[in-house]
Amino acid sequence: MLPTISIPQHWDYPRFALEQRTKQGIILGLHYYPSGTELAEQFGDGWRYALMPNKNSDELFHFQENQIQPLxxxxxxxxxxxxxxxxxxxxxxLQQQLAVVIGGSTNG
Structure with a gap:
């Protein structure tokens, strides 16, 4: 059975999906700031996304939905x-390395 995520009906549906590749990077997480909350007043309401610029990066950046560009x-x-x-x-x-290991073990 696939995991299910429920989004409250009064929230907008996210525009981007987990693991989606974008011009800013790969989406690793998302969270929602409902309007009228302190976080929404500070950062803006709606969806925010955590993106890693590339798979070898140790950095994580956060973007509002309107800051993300799809590929x-x-x-x-x-x-x-x-x-x-x-x-x-x-x-x-790896196949070459395995061939050496297999070839070396039969010659010993």
């Missing part, structure tokens, strides 16, 4: 194919 389909395609290429190279390196 175009072409940008998303390029990002994902570049990541696939990277992991395919990593798999190839």
């Amino acid at each position: 175009t389909p072409e940008e998303l395609f390029r990002q994902i194919t570049a990541e696939i290429d990277f992991y395919q190279q990593q798999i190839s390196i």
Whole structure:
């Protein structure tokens, strides 16, 4: 069973999803500041998102919904194919290392 998140009916629905890639980075979290609350008065009401600029970053940035720009389909395609290429190279390196280990253990 997939986990379910319930959003109160009087809240706006978030525009972006968890793990969505955007021009600012990957969305790792989101929270809502309801209007009329102290946090909303201080930071603005609505959805705020926690984003990591890239997967190797140790920084986390917070943006209001209107500050986030989605990737175009072409940008998303390029990002994902570049990541696939990277992991395919990593798999190839690991397969070579495994071949050495297997070859070395049969020769001993």
